[in-house]
Amino acid sequence: MPELGDVDGFKRVLAEHAAGYPIRHVMVSDASVLHETAVATFEETLHGDAFGPPWRHGKWLIAPMERNGSAAAPAVLFHFGMTGELQWAEDGQPRHRHDRIIFGFDDGALCYRDMRKLKGLRLTDTDEVLSLLADLGPDAARITKSDFTERLSGLAKQVKSTLTDQESIAGLGNLMADEICWRARIHPRQRLNTLSDSAVRRLHTKMGSVVRSASRAGCVPGRPSWLTGHRDDDPGQCPRCGADLEHGRVNGRGTVWCPQCQPG
């Protein structure tokens, strides 16, 4: 699930249910999702403290702790890999099988749930957060058109692999990249240095609308009017022109495009 929009959804879950309330207990039921952090340190640091307002960069969610407002304040850094999520569970709701870490509050629990455990959490501080995020490009939800075109124009790389490259732009994943290429009518394998200036600007515009919708929905909407709504169809029809969709591999990932709208 987790691309930028999903992580924005998780950020809202944390902000609405957990931030500002004391953490009554911390349960690490699978320590393999706790990276470079000792279980005891994690529990002791968080117990009794509260999360402050969380923020997001790319696919990372950062939850600074409230008690220490200094520059070196501890923070919990989340990455959700391919199957991670943050869910709120009211008191009395049964535990989910894939809940790996649970933060207990007075009226419920915040659950880090992850089937595949490809990524996870770490306890860090503000300085280390900045160094961890230093390698990422600007966030896809905030990058300006001029910054976007400056960074991407003329690259010899394929459009899709650049969109999903977190060092170029942070936050886009496999589904959003396909959706953006489709809306911009650009073949995912086309090279950026073969695109016109207006095509690169169009990519930025379409990226903006896809990102905004996904952030609002907390996921990549699988609506029938979106290409993403037809990924699993065989072969499926383009919601814009009706042509049979094409399926293949680009950048090592399953990719869908419309051969009519996105020639290449």
Next chain:
DNA sequence: CGTATTGTTATATA
């Protein structure tokens, strides 16, 4: 058994 999966990273290859 085989295939696939919304992410990232190390390694190989051209």
Next chain:
DNA sequence: TTATATAACAATAC
């Protein structure tokens, strides 16, 4: 050096 391909990670589902 640059771009790309592949596998690996772990846990499922078909």
